[in-house]
Amino acid sequence: MSKYWLPKTLRSRRGILFTFLTASIATALVVGIVSVPSLVEAKKNKLRTEVHPGELDDYYGFFSGGHSGEVRVLGLPSMRLLKRIAVFNVDTGSGWGITNESKAMMGGMIVGDTHHCHGSYKDGTYDGKYLWVNDKANNRLARIRLDLMETDSIIKIPHVQGTHGTFPQRYPQTDWVVVNSEFRTPVDNEGKGNFEDPSTYGGVHTIVDAHKMEVIAQVIVPCNLDLAGTDYQGKYSFATSYNSEGGATISQMLARDRDWLVVFNWDAIKQALKKGSYKVVDGVKMLDGKPGTGLAIYIPIPKNPHGVNISPDGKYAIASGKVSPTASVIAIDKLADAFAGKIKPKDCIVAEPQIGLGPLHTTFDGRGNAYTSLFIDSQIVKWNIQKAIDLYQHPKEGDTAVVDRLDIHYQVGHTMASMAETKEADGKFLVSLNKISKDRFLNVGPLKPENDQLVDISGKKMRLIEDEPSYVEPHDCIIVRRDLVEPHVLDRAVMDEHPLAVHKNAIERDGNKVTVHLTANAPVYGMQKVEVNEGDEVTFIVTNHDEIPDLSHGFCISEYNINFVVGPFQTKSVTFTADKPGMYWIYCTNFCHALHLEMRLRLLVKAKA
Ligand code: RUQ
Ligand code: CUA
Ligand code: CA
Numbered sequence: 047m048s049k050y051w052l053p054k055t056l057r058s059r060r061g062i063l064f065t066f067l068t069a070s071i072a073t074a075l076v077v078g079i080v081s082v083p084s085l086v087e088a089k090k091n092k093l094r095t096e097v098h099p100g101e102l103d104d105y106y107g108f109f110s111g112g113h114s115g116e117v118r119v120l121g122l123p124s125m126r127l128l129k130r131i132a133v134f135n136v137d138t139g140s141g142w143g144i145t146n147e148s149k150a151m152m153g154g155m156i157v158g159d160t161h162h163c164h165g166s167y168k169d170g171t172y173d174g175k176y177l178w179v180n181d182k183a184n185n186r187l188a189r190i191r192l193d194l195m196e197t198d199s200i201i202k203i204p205h206v207q208g209t210h211g212t213f214p215q216r217y218p219q220t221d222w223v224v225v226n227s228e229f230r231t232p233v234d235n236e237g238k239g240n241f242e243d244p245s246t247y248g249g250v251h252t253i254v255d256a257h258k259m260e261v262i263a264q265v266i267v268p269c270n271l272d273l274a275g276t277d278y279q280g281k282y283s284f285a286t287s288y289n290s291e292g293g294a295t296i297s298q299m300l301a302r303d304r305d306w307l308v309v310f311n312w313d314a315i316k317q318a319l320k321k322g323s324y325k326v327v328d329g330v331k332m333l334d335g336k337p338g339t340g341l342a343i344y345i346p347i348p349k350n351p352h353g354v355n356i357s358p359d360g361k362y363a364i365a366s367g368k369v370s371p372t373a374s375v376i377a378i379d380k381l382a383d384a385f386a387g388k389i390k391p392k393d394c395i396v397a398e399p400q401i402g403l404g405p406l407h408t409t410f411d412g413r414g415n416a417y418t419s420l421f422i423d424s425q426i427v428k429w430n431i432q433k434a435i436d437l438y439q440h441p442k443e444g445d446t447a448v449v450d451r452l453d454i455h456y457q458v459g460h461t462m463a464s465m466a467e468t469k470e471a472d473g474k475f476l477v478s479l480n481k482i483s484k485d486r487f488l489n490v491g492p493l494k495p496e497n498d499q500l501v502d503i504s505g506k507k508m509r510l511i512e513d514e515p516s517y518v519e520p521h522d523c524i525i526v527r528r529d530l531v532e533p534h535v536l537d538r539a540v541m542d543e544h545p546l547a548v549h550k551n552a553i554e555r556d557g558n559k560v561t562v563h564l565t566a567n568a569p570v571y572g573m574q575k576v577e578v579n580e581g582d583e584v585t586f587i588v589t590n591h592d593e594i595p596d597l598s599h600g601f602c603i604s605e606y607n608i609n610f611v612v613g614p615f616q617t618k619s620v621t622f623t624a625d626k627p628g629m630y631w632i633y634c635t636n637f638c639h640a641l642h643l644e645m646r647l648r649l650l651v652k653a654k655a
Contacts, residue, residue, distance in 0.1 A: 093474055093504045095123050095500075095502060097121070102121070103121030103123065104122065105121070105122040105123070105528055106119060106120075106121065106122070106526045106527075106531050107119070107477065107524070107525050108524050109498070109520040110520055110522050110523065111130070111133075111520060112159060112160060112161065112520060113159045113518055114518055114519070115133060115160060115183075116133055116134075116135050116137070116158075116160065117133055118516075122500065122525055123475055123500055125500055131196065131197065132148075133158060133200070134156075134181045134200070135156065140610065141609055141610020144608060144610050144620060145619060146585070146620055147618060153186075153202065155186075157183050159181060159182040160179045160180065160181060161212075162180055162210070162211060162213075162273075163179040163190075163212075164177065164467065165192070165524060166214055167217070168220075169219070170469035171469055171470045171530070172530045174526075174531045175191070176191060176192060177189070177192060178223050178256075179212065181200075182209055185203045185208075185227075186203060187201050187203055187212065188200045189256075192533065194536075199259040205233045205248075205328070206227035206229075206250045206252065206264075207229040207231045208227055209227060209228075210225075210226050210227065210228035210272055210273070211226040211272055211286075211354075212226070214256060215280055216277070216280070216468075217278050217280040222254065222256060224251060224253055224310075225274070226250075226252075226285045227250040227252070227270070228270055228272050230244065230289065231247055231248070232247055233248050233266065244292055245292060247294075248266040248268070249267045249270045250265070250267070250271070251285055251310055264330055264332050264333070265310060265333045266333065267308060267335045267336060268337075269289055269292060269306060271287055272288055272352055273285070273286050273353050274354070275355060276356070278356065280312065282309050282311060282381060284307060284310075284354045284356070284363050284365075285307070285310070285354070286305075286307055286347065286365050287351070288305050288350035288367075288368070300369070303349055304347060304349065304367075305346070305347055305367070306345060306347060308344055309345065310335065310341060311340070311381075314341050315333065315341055318333050319333070345374075345395065346391070347374045348367040348369075348372050349369040349370045351365045352367070352368050353407035355408045356378075358410050358466060358469050358470070358471035360469065361377065362376060363375075366406065366407075366408065368406065371402055371403055371405065372405070373398070373399060373405055375395065377396045380396075398434075399429055399446070400446075401418055401420070401429055402420040402422075403420055404422030404423060405427075406418070406458070406460070407460045407522075408461075409462050411473030411476075412465075412470070412471030414430055415430055415473075416428070416431050417476055419460060419461040421458060421459065422457075424455070424456045425451050425454060426454055426476065426501065426508060427451050428450040430447050433447040434447035450506065450507050452478075452501060452510060454480055454499055454510070455480060455483065457481045457482040460479045460521055460523070461477065461478050462525055463476040463503060465525060474502070475502065475503065476501040477500055479496065479522070479523065480497040480498065483515065486515075495516055497513055498523075499512065499513055499514070534595075535595045536615040541615035541616070541617065546587045546617050546619060548563040548572070548617065551565055553573075553576060558582050559585070560582045560624075562584065562586045565588075566590045567590075567591045568597060569640070571588075571634075575648040575649075576650065580624060580625065580651055580653050584621065585621040586601070587619040588617065588619070589617040597638055598636045598638070599612050599634050599638055600633075601634070604630045604631045606622060606630060606649075609635055611636050624649075624651045627652065627654070628651055628653075629649070630648070631646050631647075632648070
């Protein structure tokens with residue numbers, strides 16, 4: 047069929063695609079393959095897919111930022127980027143990594159690799175308080191407070207490398223957060239052991255106190271641990287392992303036909319901690335979780351599994367192997383019998399449907415369907431969990447659990463549906479986080495954007511709505527109903543509680559240490575000049591006294607490589623050595639007032655005699 051029969055306006059790429067789709071749906075209708083076009087269903091379900099100027103989105107999307115080290119906040123369905131939350135990276139826009147407070151959290155490191163961000167829970171759904179995100183590069187865990195959408199704590203995970211899958215407890219609330227180590231590493235990594243014997247390396251499941259942000263314990267296992275999940279009853283955590291072989295090279299890691307889904311038993315871990323069945327290494331309680339200890343069971347999953355996701359009804363954990371075209375469905379209610387030794391770990395598998403090539407991660411619509419990302423096939427495949435279970439028990443030639451397939455562009459890693467990691471999964475939108483965008487956007491040189499695609503899953507058939515380019519490199523995301531998150535500016539009482547809050551402008555000197563207490567109140571800082579001596583160690587503490595939302599002030603010292611932003615009623619500080627004599631303008635970098643340009647003061651650095 048020539049494309050020229052199309053009206054001119056439809057001759058765009060999208061137009062052609064749309065017309066082609068409509069034409070194929072029409073054909074399919076005639077031949078009876080599809081009963082209802084998804085477009086019609088979407089309308090019927092009143093799914094709003096466009097957000098017009100002045101309107102607000104229905105969902106927050108929290109996306110990890112990969113090796114940019116940050117977390118991003120998007121509005122959905124518009125996919126508009128609303129904010130970048132600096133976490134493990136230096137961000138001169140906000141001053142993260144420049145202020146004393148953020149530097150103290152970052153511990154001297156400026157590289158991060160964020161993969162998995164998940165929110166805090168109450169009774170199986172988001173309570174809107176926190177997000178946790180891993181740093182695979184420097185092995186840290188960060189917590190972001192959602193009222194400010196700023197990082198509020200970062201801790202180091204000891205004894206591990208490749209800090210990867212991270213998941214908070216879902217029930218009754220988030221008291222624990224578990225973190226997996228993807229790379230097996232000598233626990234005592236001081237360069238004195240035998241590097242050549244990888245059997246001495248351990249995989250580690252770390253349990254963190256979500257409130258205190260402290261490591262509670264680490265469970266050592268013989269294999270590596272990749273993605274993480276928790277159940278909906280507060281009893282188990284899950285970790286895939288693609289290196290059950292305990293190998294150190296890629297061929298060693300691919301030797302076996304099945305690796306593992308490791309399930310950790312939280313009651314057993316609590317018991318072991320109570321009984322003191324652990325050794326303390328560098329102040330950390332380390333438990334042995336190898337097979338037979340009762341702390342963990344090892345369920346065989348086809349070749350090199352990656353993702354593990356729990357269905358929103360709390361019944362199943364679904365894991366899939368990158369090198370097997372299957373997904374394994376594990377019945378969570380069988381785990382207790384497996385831990386008790388009444389059944390074998392493999393007997394917890396209740397289905398293993400063939401779904402396509404390179405299955406990675408699975409998400410859910412809350413109506414019994416699973417959606418798995420297929421990296422090699424470049425598809426999202428929708429399949430019915432109950433049907434897969436039925437067919438596993440009673441195979442029927444030619445029958446399949448697969449309901450629909452959607453081509454994506456291209457090579458999808460994670461996929462996530464709206465509210466899918468909660469018991470309130472609503473089956474409206476799905477995001478396909480594609481690793482390769484190839485020709486989908488204008489060419490911008492070697493480092494191309496990723497392509498995060500928005501898909502309507504409200505109908506029987508999936509429907510691609512939108513392509514969204516993203517900078518390196520979201521791995522995973524969660525999609526949260528907007529009513530569950532309530533950011534707000536601090537109030538005056540909270541400002542007053544801050545130990546450094548500035549109420550009176552003043553300069554204090556203690557030897558060569560100078561502390562400047564400075565207020566910012568549009569369009570003036572509390573002082574017009576500050577005088578110090580060359581070589582002084584100078585600390586500026588700045589409190590913003592404006593209470594209007596969206597009235598942040600910047601604080602930039604010319605030539606001194608310093609800039610940060612202070613939001614309403616926030617206090618931030620910076621310390622530097624006044625090593626350049628002369629007069630330097632300190633100015634507000636964040637447009638705040640008609641007289642924003644006048645909002646400045648002089649830093650006078652008197653030269654040494
Ligand atoms: S992992 S796709 Cu952390 Cu799947 Cu990146
Ligand atoms: Cu304060 Cu611009
Ligand atoms: Ca393997």
